[in-house]
Amino acid sequence: MLSKCYRGSTGKLSCITCHDPHVQPSREKASAYYGGKCLICHSDTSCTAPLATRQQTSPPDDCVGCHMPKRDVTEISHASLTNHRIIATPDEPFPDVTFQLTTPSLPNLVHLDAIPNEGDGAPSPLTLLQAYGQLGAEHREYLPRYFDVAKQLETSEPNNTEVLEALAASSLQEKTPDGNRRATEYLNRAIEQGSTKAWDFEESGALLLRARKFPEAEACLRKGIQRAPYDAKLYSLLAEGYVATNRPREAAATLTQALKLFPQMDLLRAFLNQVEQSGASAAKK
Numbered sequence: 001m002l003s004k005c006y007r008g009s010t011g012k013l014s015c016i017t018c019h020d021p022h023v024q025p026s027r028e029k030a031s032a033y034y035g036g037k038c039l040i041c042h043s044d045t046s047c048t049a050p051l052a053t054r055q056q057t058s059p060p061d062d063c064v065g066c067h068m069p070k071r072d073v074t075e076i077s078h079a080s081l082t083n084h085r086i087i088a089t090p091d092e093p094f095p096d097v098t099f100q101l102t103t104p105s106l107p108n109l110v111h112l113d114a115i116p117n118e119g120d121g122a123p124s125p126l127t128l129l130q131a132y133g134q135l136g137a138e139h140r141e142y143l144p145r146y147f148d149v150a151k152q153l154e155t156s157e158p159n160n161t162e163v164l165e166a167l168a169a170s171s172l173q174e175k176t177p178d179g180n181r182r183a184t185e186y187l188n189r190a191i192e193q194g195s196t197k198a199w200d201f202e203e204s205g206a207l208l209l210r211a212r213k214f215p216e217a218e219a220c221l222r223k224g225i226q227r228a229p230y231d232a233k234l235y236s237l238l239a240e241g242y243v244a245t246n247r248p249r250e251a252a253a254t255l256t257q258a259l260k261l262f263p264q265m266d267l268l269r270a271f272l273n274q275v276e277q278s279g280a281s282a283a284k285k
């Protein structure tokens, strides 16, 4: 909808201009197939780029390859791979209307890949929850919306791990004993539902350690390491639990295991040295 093609053709460009629900062109044929769709409205000579440059793409004159480039998926998770804003040059600024696209049902987000003329285009509450959660990690002003959407979903999606995580995060930020208790319950439920997210085990393990419930903390962190083995914090929390219960040998073994996976982490190495030194001085006594 932000493409000049859409805006300049009074909305004649729609999903089915390019996609036929019954046809999925093969990878080899995709360029010719979608390029042909451009020619419904444009011609070979519409393009102002030099012909020689256009012949250099593979396959040659790949309209879509230049004008609808693939996006870096590591940057935007859950978003489509193909940039559906058809642009002449990559640095092309968004048109002014972009910044007036919020709706009453979506007051602080713009749904860039909404399907034209389909309802108000608001994504499902679960998609919204993910969007606010991802944004909230870097822009805290989105967190209240993240927590609100989670509360709305609590009764309809009581076993969804993403909902449970959001409810746990919301309870944790109250910073009260009651909030922590509720957070523990939500996290336990997420873990029972099979969550593989390190954060759930980190938070739950840390709460249990703080409450000095060591056997529970150990069980939780060990399960976390099984399900999310590449999270260094789980190992250091588990080692902290061992130190607190006077089990330096287990602490050292846990940290050594972690250092095999994360040899670059100086903090883990410093922790291991500390554990080994205090173990040695305890042995001398």
Ligand code: HEC
Residues within 6 Å of the ligand: 004, 005, 006, 007, 008, 009, 012, 013, 017, 034, 035, 037, 038, 039, 040, 041, 042, 063, 064, 067, 068, 086, 087, 088, 089, 092
């Ligand atoms: C439904 C008709 C339609 C289709 C299909 C279409 N376009 Fe367009 N396109 C337009 C119109 C209309 C404009 C605006 C022309 C203007 O404003 O002068 C435009 C503008 C453009 C521009 C200029 C964009 C800019 O920001 O300056 C490019 C590039 C472009 N189209 C490429 C494509 C490509 C590539 C395809 C196929 C993937 C395509 N178009 C499919 C109608 C269409």
Ligand code: HEC
Residues within 6 Å of the ligand: 013, 014, 015, 016, 017, 018, 019, 027, 030, 034, 037, 064, 068, 080, 081, 082, 083, 084, 086, 113, 114, 115, 116
């Ligand atoms: C101007 C042509 C055009 C229009 C209009 C268009 N698409 Fe696409 N779409 C493409 C191209 C090209 C690809 C990449 C295909 C490939 O690489 O095989 C694509 C890919 C996709 C994919 C696969 C994932 C991805 O992003 O690569 C989805 C899903 C999709 N489109 C949905 C839509 C929806 C929904 C609409 C309407 C809102 C739409 N498209 C409108 C050209 C178009």
Ligand code: HEC
Residues within 6 Å of the ligand: 035, 038, 039, 042, 043, 044, 046, 047, 048, 049, 053, 054, 055, 057, 060, 061, 062, 063, 064, 066, 067, 088, 089
């Ligand atoms: C090598 C990449 C490349 C290929 C392949 C290519 N284009 Fe372009 N196209 C460009 C660039 C870059 C511009 C902007 C050039 C400029 O500065 O005016 C452009 C401009 C355009 C415009 C806007 C012209 C205007 O009046 O502003 C249209 C429409 C267009 N291309 C359509 C197409 C179509 C249709 C195809 C396939 C038949 C195609 N292009 C193939 C790179 C490409």
